[in-house]
Protein backbone atom coordinates (compact mmCIF):
# COMPACT_ATOMS: atom_id res chain seq x y z
CA UNK A 1 0.00 0.00 0.00
CA UNK A 2 2.84 2.37 0.94
CA UNK A 3 4.60 1.65 -2.33
CA UNK A 4 1.38 2.41 -4.21
CA UNK A 5 1.05 5.78 -2.44
CA UNK A 6 4.66 6.59 -3.18
CA UNK A 7 4.21 5.74 -6.86
CA UNK A 8 1.07 7.87 -6.94
CA UNK A 9 2.87 10.86 -5.37
CA UNK A 10 5.78 10.48 -7.81
CA UNK A 11 3.31 10.42 -10.72
CA UNK A 12 1.57 13.52 -9.36
CA UNK A 13 4.88 15.38 -8.98
CA UNK A 14 5.85 14.37 -12.54
CA UNK A 15 2.47 15.51 -13.80
CA UNK A 16 2.87 18.81 -11.92
CA UNK A 17 6.26 19.35 -13.54
CA UNK A 18 4.84 18.72 -17.02
CA UNK A 19 1.98 21.16 -16.33
CA UNK A 20 4.49 23.71 -14.99
CA UNK A 21 6.61 23.40 -18.12
CA UNK A 22 3.56 23.77 -20.36
CA UNK A 23 2.32 26.83 -18.52
CA UNK A 24 5.77 28.35 -18.22
CA UNK A 25 5.61 28.44 -14.42
CA UNK A 26 8.97 28.68 -12.68
CA UNK A 27 10.49 25.72 -10.85
CA UNK A 28 7.82 23.70 -9.10
CA UNK A 29 8.57 21.64 -6.06
CA UNK A 30 6.95 19.13 -3.78
CA UNK A 31 6.22 22.05 -1.46
CA UNK A 32 4.29 23.81 -4.26
CA UNK A 33 2.14 20.79 -4.98
CA UNK A 34 1.52 19.85 -1.37
CA UNK A 35 1.94 23.12 0.56
CA UNK A 36 0.41 21.80 3.74
CA UNK A 37 2.16 18.45 3.92
CA UNK A 38 4.33 18.69 7.04
CA UNK A 39 8.00 18.02 6.50
CA UNK A 40 10.30 16.22 8.83
CA UNK A 41 13.63 17.95 9.29
CA UNK A 42 16.76 15.91 10.02
CA UNK A 43 17.19 15.06 13.68
CA UNK A 44 19.19 17.71 15.60
CA UNK A 45 18.52 20.24 12.86
CA UNK A 46 17.80 23.79 14.02
CA UNK A 47 17.10 27.12 12.40
CA UNK A 48 16.96 30.62 13.81
CA UNK A 49 17.29 34.21 12.69
CA UNK A 50 18.24 37.10 14.94
CA UNK A 51 17.36 40.52 13.61
CA UNK A 52 19.92 42.50 15.55
CA UNK A 53 18.97 45.87 16.92
CA UNK A 54 21.52 48.07 15.19
CA UNK A 55 19.42 51.23 15.27
CA UNK A 56 18.84 52.77 11.83
CA UNK A 57 20.44 49.98 9.78
CA UNK A 58 20.16 46.28 9.04
CA UNK A 59 21.82 43.20 10.45
CA UNK A 60 20.53 39.65 10.67
CA UNK A 61 22.32 36.55 11.87
CA UNK A 62 21.01 33.30 10.39
CA UNK A 63 21.94 30.03 12.07
CA UNK A 64 21.12 26.68 10.54
CA UNK A 65 22.60 23.55 12.09
CA UNK A 66 25.58 25.57 13.38
CA UNK A 67 26.24 27.13 9.95
CA UNK A 68 26.07 30.91 10.04
CA UNK A 69 25.27 33.66 7.59
CA UNK A 70 25.48 37.32 8.57
CA UNK A 71 23.33 39.52 6.35
CA UNK A 72 24.55 43.13 6.77
CA UNK A 73 26.26 44.47 9.89
CA UNK A 74 24.64 47.79 10.74
CA UNK A 75 26.65 51.02 10.80
CA UNK A 76 30.27 51.28 11.96
CA UNK A 77 29.01 52.79 15.25
CA UNK A 78 27.66 49.28 15.97
CA UNK A 79 31.04 47.59 15.44
CA UNK A 80 31.64 46.65 19.07
CA UNK A 81 28.06 45.34 19.36
CA UNK A 82 28.55 43.06 16.32
CA UNK A 83 31.99 41.93 17.53
CA UNK A 84 30.64 41.13 21.02
CA UNK A 85 27.57 39.37 19.63
CA UNK A 86 29.75 36.91 17.70
CA UNK A 87 32.30 36.55 20.50
CA UNK A 88 29.72 35.96 23.25
CA UNK A 89 28.12 33.23 21.16
CA UNK A 90 31.43 31.67 20.16
CA UNK A 91 30.73 32.24 16.48
CA UNK A 92 34.24 32.44 15.10
CA UNK A 93 33.33 31.25 11.64
CA UNK A 94 30.73 32.50 9.20
CA UNK A 95 29.91 30.42 6.14
CA UNK A 96 28.60 33.53 4.40
CA UNK A 97 28.70 37.24 4.92
CA UNK A 98 26.31 39.29 2.79
CA UNK A 99 26.55 43.03 2.27
CA UNK A 100 23.23 43.54 0.52
CA UNK A 101 24.55 46.83 -0.90
CA UNK A 102 27.40 49.17 0.03
CA UNK A 103 25.52 51.73 2.15
CA UNK A 104 27.21 52.50 5.48
CA UNK A 105 24.21 51.44 7.61
CA UNK A 106 24.55 47.91 6.16
CA UNK A 107 28.26 47.44 5.52
CA UNK A 108 29.71 49.52 8.39
CA UNK A 109 29.75 46.81 11.07
CA UNK A 110 30.96 43.99 8.82
CA UNK A 111 34.64 44.79 9.33
CA UNK A 112 34.13 44.14 13.07
CA UNK A 113 32.53 40.77 12.28
CA UNK A 114 35.54 39.87 10.14
CA UNK A 115 37.85 41.03 12.92
CA UNK A 116 36.49 38.19 15.07
CA UNK A 117 35.24 35.53 12.65
CA UNK A 118 36.67 33.93 9.56
CA UNK A 119 34.44 33.74 6.51
CA UNK A 120 34.15 31.37 3.58
CA UNK A 121 32.27 33.56 1.10
CA UNK A 122 31.53 37.30 1.08
CA UNK A 123 28.78 38.60 -1.18
CA UNK A 124 28.02 42.17 -2.12
CA UNK A 125 26.01 43.79 -4.89
CA UNK A 126 29.20 45.49 -6.13
CA UNK A 127 32.96 45.01 -5.86
CA UNK A 128 34.08 48.55 -5.24
CA UNK A 129 32.75 51.70 -3.62
CA UNK A 130 34.99 54.48 -2.42
CA UNK A 131 33.66 55.00 1.08
CA UNK A 132 35.35 54.53 4.41
CA UNK A 133 32.89 51.85 5.54
CA UNK A 134 33.17 49.88 2.33
CA UNK A 135 36.96 50.11 2.15
CA UNK A 136 37.23 48.89 5.72
CA UNK A 137 35.06 45.86 4.82
CA UNK A 138 37.35 45.12 1.85
CA UNK A 139 40.47 45.58 4.01
CA UNK A 140 39.33 43.00 6.55
CA UNK A 141 38.34 40.58 3.78
CA UNK A 142 41.76 41.08 2.30
CA UNK A 143 43.38 40.11 5.60
CA UNK A 144 41.63 36.75 5.24
CA UNK A 145 42.68 36.46 1.60
CA UNK A 146 39.06 36.83 0.47
CA UNK A 147 37.47 38.85 -2.27
CA UNK A 148 33.92 40.01 -2.81
CA UNK A 149 31.71 37.77 -4.92
CA UNK A 150 28.88 39.49 -6.78
CA UNK A 151 26.14 36.86 -6.99
CA UNK A 152 23.69 36.54 -9.85
CA UNK A 153 19.93 36.13 -9.62
CA UNK A 154 19.11 32.45 -9.67
CA UNK A 155 22.25 31.37 -7.75
CA UNK A 156 21.54 29.18 -4.77
CA UNK A 157 23.51 27.58 -1.96
CA UNK A 158 22.99 25.56 1.19
CA UNK A 159 23.29 26.79 4.75
CA UNK A 160 23.08 23.57 6.75
CA UNK A 161 19.67 22.09 5.95
CA UNK A 162 18.40 25.44 4.68
CA UNK A 163 18.55 26.59 1.09
CA UNK A 164 19.31 30.16 0.10
CA UNK A 165 18.36 31.52 -3.33
CA UNK A 166 19.47 34.82 -4.79
CA UNK A 167 16.37 36.46 -6.31
CA UNK A 168 18.03 39.65 -7.47
CA UNK A 169 19.49 41.73 -8.84
CA UNK A 170 20.33 40.25 -12.22
CA UNK A 171 24.04 40.75 -12.81
CA UNK A 172 24.71 44.31 -13.95
CA UNK A 173 21.14 45.41 -13.28
CA UNK A 174 21.08 48.24 -10.79
CA UNK A 175 18.36 50.86 -10.53
CA UNK A 176 19.83 52.98 -7.77
CA UNK A 177 22.43 53.01 -5.01
CA UNK A 178 19.89 51.07 -2.98
CA UNK A 179 19.60 48.13 -5.39
CA UNK A 180 20.33 45.25 -3.04
CA UNK A 181 20.98 41.54 -3.04
CA UNK A 182 17.62 39.90 -2.37
CA UNK A 183 17.70 36.49 -0.73
CA UNK A 184 15.00 33.92 -0.10
CA UNK A 185 15.79 31.29 2.49
CA UNK A 186 13.76 28.11 2.77
CA UNK A 187 13.94 25.77 5.72
CA UNK A 188 11.53 22.88 5.29
CA UNK A 189 8.16 24.43 4.54
CA UNK A 190 9.08 27.84 5.98
CA UNK A 191 10.49 30.74 3.97
CA UNK A 192 12.16 34.06 4.67
CA UNK A 193 12.71 37.00 2.32
CA UNK A 194 15.55 39.49 2.75
CA UNK A 195 15.19 42.60 0.65
CA UNK A 196 17.99 44.92 1.82
CA UNK A 197 17.07 48.48 0.82
CA UNK A 198 15.45 47.46 -2.51
CA UNK A 199 13.17 50.10 -3.97
CA UNK A 200 10.02 49.88 -6.04
CA UNK A 201 11.94 49.67 -9.34
CA UNK A 202 13.83 46.67 -7.94
CA UNK A 203 10.52 45.16 -6.80
CA UNK A 204 9.12 45.50 -10.33
CA UNK A 205 12.10 43.65 -11.68
CA UNK A 206 11.71 40.89 -9.06
CA UNK A 207 8.03 40.57 -9.96
CA UNK A 208 8.75 40.28 -13.67
CA UNK A 209 11.49 37.68 -13.07
CA UNK A 210 8.82 35.08 -12.33
CA UNK A 211 10.86 33.80 -9.37
CA UNK A 212 8.96 32.69 -6.33
CA UNK A 213 8.50 35.61 -3.92
CA UNK A 214 5.85 34.16 -1.58
CA UNK A 215 7.45 33.97 1.85
CA UNK A 216 6.24 33.45 5.40
CA UNK A 217 8.43 36.24 6.72
CA UNK A 218 9.73 39.39 5.09
CA UNK A 219 12.52 41.63 6.30
CA UNK A 220 10.77 44.79 5.13
CA UNK A 221 12.80 46.73 2.58
CA UNK A 222 14.68 49.93 3.39
CA UNK A 223 13.63 50.24 7.04
CA UNK A 224 9.97 50.61 6.04
CA UNK A 225 10.57 53.52 3.65
CA UNK A 226 7.67 54.64 1.45
CA UNK A 227 9.92 54.23 -1.60
CA UNK A 228 9.69 50.45 -1.15
CA UNK A 229 7.07 47.81 -0.27
CA UNK A 230 4.62 48.51 -3.10
CA UNK A 231 1.22 46.90 -2.71
CA UNK A 232 1.73 44.62 -5.70
CA UNK A 233 5.05 43.39 -4.31
CA UNK A 234 3.66 42.73 -0.82
CA UNK A 235 0.66 40.97 -2.40
CA UNK A 236 3.09 38.60 -4.14
CA UNK A 237 5.10 37.93 -0.96
CA UNK A 238 1.99 37.61 1.23
CA UNK A 239 3.96 37.47 4.47
CA UNK A 240 2.55 36.24 7.78
CA UNK A 241 5.35 38.04 9.60
CA UNK A 242 7.09 41.32 8.80
CA UNK A 243 10.28 42.50 10.49
CA UNK A 244 11.30 46.14 10.23
CA UNK A 245 14.87 46.99 11.18
CA UNK A 246 14.71 50.67 12.06
CA UNK A 247 16.17 53.22 14.49
CA UNK A 248 14.14 54.79 17.26
CA UNK A 249 13.10 58.40 16.47
CA UNK A 250 15.02 58.35 13.19
CA UNK A 251 15.00 61.50 11.07
CA UNK A 252 13.75 59.73 7.92
CA UNK A 253 10.25 59.04 9.20
CA UNK A 254 10.82 55.28 8.91
CA UNK A 255 8.72 53.22 8.92
CA UNK A 256 6.19 54.98 6.70
CA UNK A 257 2.57 54.88 7.85
CA UNK A 258 1.36 53.60 4.45
CA UNK A 259 3.80 50.67 4.53
CA UNK A 260 2.60 49.69 8.02
CA UNK A 261 -0.97 49.98 6.80
CA UNK A 262 -0.33 47.72 3.78
CA UNK A 263 1.28 45.10 6.01
CA UNK A 264 -1.55 45.27 8.52
CA UNK A 265 -4.16 44.89 5.77
CA UNK A 266 -2.36 41.75 4.60
CA UNK A 267 -2.71 40.43 8.14
CA UNK A 268 1.04 40.33 8.75
CA UNK A 269 2.28 40.32 12.33
CA UNK A 270 4.73 43.22 12.54
CA UNK A 271 7.94 43.24 14.57
CA UNK A 272 10.18 46.33 14.81
CA UNK A 273 13.67 46.63 16.23
CA UNK A 274 12.93 50.18 17.43
CA UNK A 275 10.10 48.83 19.59
CA UNK A 276 11.11 45.21 20.24
CA UNK A 277 14.92 45.48 20.27
CA UNK A 278 16.69 42.43 18.84
CA UNK A 279 14.11 40.01 17.42
CA UNK A 280 14.71 36.28 17.32
CA UNK A 281 12.59 33.82 15.41
CA UNK A 282 12.96 30.09 15.10
CA UNK A 283 11.57 27.55 12.68
CA UNK A 284 11.08 23.82 13.06
CA UNK A 285 10.59 23.48 9.32
CA UNK A 286 6.81 23.86 9.54
CA UNK A 287 6.09 26.70 11.97
CA UNK A 288 7.80 30.00 12.76
CA UNK A 289 7.79 31.21 16.35
CA UNK A 290 9.26 34.24 18.09
CA UNK A 291 11.09 34.28 21.41
Ligand SMILES: [Zn+2]
Pocket residue numbers: 057058103105106197222223
Ligand atom coordinates in the same frame (compact mmCIF):
# COMPACT_ATOMS: atom_id res chain seq x y z
ZN1 LIG B 1 19.63 51.07 4.84
